[in-house]
Amino acid sequence: MKNSFLIYLLLLISLAPYSTMPAENEIATLRDKTTLSAQKIPNFIPKVTNNNIKKMRSFPMQPPVIPHSIRNYEINKNNNKCLTCHARLRTEQSQAPMISFTHYIDRDGNFLAEISPRRYFCNQCHVTQADTKPLVKNNFVDMRNVIKRSSTSTKAN
């Protein structure tokens, strides 16, 4: 009992310098390191990529990203602007990729003639892209590279 208390005390002392470190250095936000009393000079608003060139998906089940501008596209209870090109019936004329067949399946597994209500709001998963530096460091590694790395390490063994 006495021993465990000593260990706890030691731990507390060793961690003390970290607890006094300002939190703003650890978390990257849109405000960066601006103090609360100052007004941050806003970042430039990046331009939306509008080149209509497909981006590779980072993993097979990733929702594909939108390679064009969608300014003022309405997706509401009246209309869905995306579907005027991406719906099955429109793709021949528009030459746009058809929304995946999974979007026609409702939650009970039934195939519908129209897009399933749960997939109606495109922007929930599909977003436009901008060429910017990431705000937060990202350690994502493509799974192919993970496989490659693990296979070389097993070979080395």
Next chain:
Amino acid sequence: MKGFFKIGWQTIKSPSAYYSLGFLVLGGFIAGIMFWGGFNTALEMANTEEFCISCHEMEDNVYKELRRTVHFSNGSGVRATCPDCHVPHKWTDKIARKMQASKEVWRTFFGTIATREKFLVHRRQLAENEWRRLKANNSLECRNCHNFDYMDFTEQSKQAAYQHSTALASGEKTCIDCHKGIAHQLPNMKGVEGW
């Protein structure tokens, strides 16, 4: 009553007994300038955005929606005002449209779209009126600024260049056929071609 008209006709028919020819000609000329100028000034005053949005129906609905679009705010600072798209620029067509607009004044008095809810109920009908008008005049108001002959397809996205160089170039489609709801929100588009 008949006598009254007879006296009026007699006055117009008979030569002037009191005024000189010079006075009548010059006076008529000056009065003509004043009336015509006044008429056109009033017409142009009624053809400004300030006049359009002096009614709350226009300011609270369509104008507010326009402010978010590229026809209001953009990189080059060129913008379209209400009459640029909704009133023909040619004089005879403009007068014809102004005469039609007298019905809209009537509707304002009776408050047909006096609230947002009422406006939304009538939105499809209002939109269809404009679509029909633009379809009939081959999107004339669009073409007052956007000229097909000077379109640089290489500046457009692949998809836009394809549609413009085929459907638009052949005259099979006109601007409004595809570009609906670019300046205002859309009504329920059920049954509209392409939706």
